[in-house]
Amino acid sequence: MSTETPTHAIRIVDFPETKVAVLQHHGDPKRIGDSIQTFVAWRKQQHLHPSEHATFNIFYNDPYRVASNDFRIDLCVAVDRDMRDDSLGIATRTLPANRCAVLRHVGTDNGLWQSVAYLYSEWLPQSGERAGDFPLFAQRVRFPPDVPEQEAVVDIFLPLK
Incomplete structure (x- = not known):
């Protein structure tokens, strides 16, 4: 599970x-x-x-x-x-300052790339937006050792054009 x-x-x-x-x-x-x-x-x-x-x-x-x-x-x-x-x-x-799509990922880093894949392969094509020139980045909002791995919170930022 x-x-x-x-x-x-x-x-x-x-x-x-x-x-x-x-x-x-x-x-x-x-x-x-x-x-x-x-x-x-x-x-x-x-x-x-x-x-x-x-x-x-x-x-x-x-x-x-x-x-x-x-x-x-x-x-x-x-x-x-x-x-x-x-x-x-x-x-x-x-x-750099950027207009970004943000997806919040809650859980271990094992599922982080699934969230990234969703952002690129499902949300982006349906959104009418285009990816910007700066790479994808993330802010670690809550992470071990302050919280258990499964309660980690990461905001994934996709810069847009």
């Missing part, structure tokens, strides 16, 4: 320009946990707690449709100043 909570209510929002500190993960999706641990440790050192600094991921490709070595995701935290850590490759970037 699935513990995922599918929700297909799509809302259109104007996402504001947001400055973020970014750690890029390139390579095998099975190694993302290592990058997450590094990023979490760095955030703690910088006093960037998730309750005060939003957590984002930028998805450049689908881990199920790309060769492991080509997988790429950015781990991001909203910041109010430029931040850099050359030893870890952390740099400041900007999530």
Whole structure:
């Protein structure tokens, strides 16, 4: 029995320009946990707690449709100043202001790509909208260890033209 909570209510929002500190993960999706641990440790050192600094991921490709070595995701935290850590490759970037379709995913990351697939393959063709030029990204609203994995909340943002 699935513990995922599918929700297909799509809302259109104007996402504001947001400055973020970014750690890029390139390579095998099975190694993302290592990058997450590094990023979490760095955030703690910088006093960037998730309750005060939003957590984002930028998805450049689908881990199920790309060769492991080509997988790429950015781990991001909203910041109010430029931040850099050359030893870890952390740099400041900007999530651009965009009009976006937003789908809320509740549950584990195991079902996240099903929600993404719904957004692209069902909602987008029926909506009359067109995907924009910036990659799909997500905001981690609630996540472990603050909540159990099955209660995690992720807002998936699809930039539109």
